[in-house]
Amino acid sequence: DQQVKQNSPSLSVQEGRISILNCDYTNSMFDYFLWYKKYPAEGPTFLISISSIKDKNEDGRFTVFLNKSAKHLSLHIVPSQPGDSAVYFCAASKYGGSQGNLIFGKGTKLSVKP
């Protein structure tokens, strides 16, 4: 049973436009959410996170929105740049559960075209 779902395996966006990556979760015990970015042949790198007590967190061009009632979060990248082309993983964790144990989605491959 997949607890963290990224239903779009790929997304293509024009440079300069907004990229919106979506993630849904099923477990209401999740209280912390993270986005990772992964280039081919490299390990994932942390991008941005959000606690369940917030509904928005912004860091430069990256903003994560959390809708707890819908169990949905999204990552907005504005403006999108060719260097943003990568696979993006959504992840969730439960405090009080296995410390640091993350549940990952399957990833969305973002392509930003010049």
Next chain:
Amino acid sequence: DVKVTQSSRYLVKRTGEKVFLECVQDMDHENMFWYRQDPGLGLRLIYFSYDVKMKEKGDIPEGYSVSREKKERFSLILESASTNQTSMYLCASISSGSHNEQFFGPGTRLTVL
């Protein structure tokens, strides 16, 4: 900067061989993790460890074992490699009690022929 290193970036082994993948972190993190990444399947947790000599099964432990003899080192062992274990293997670590991001190594691309 936190550094997580993995012993090999690319590895080619034959079916039936015993394979060791090593991971070392330099930030005194208590918790370490092994994942595999496959296209369309995302990152799946194989094993994790909260402390030296401690280990817990993840979602897909079959065919794997682990060893944590020292805090900084977490080894993944394929007792008898099979072709369906061809994958990208990723190690990660995090400080205990940290409700924060895991730090990942660069990955090992293992091919089993």
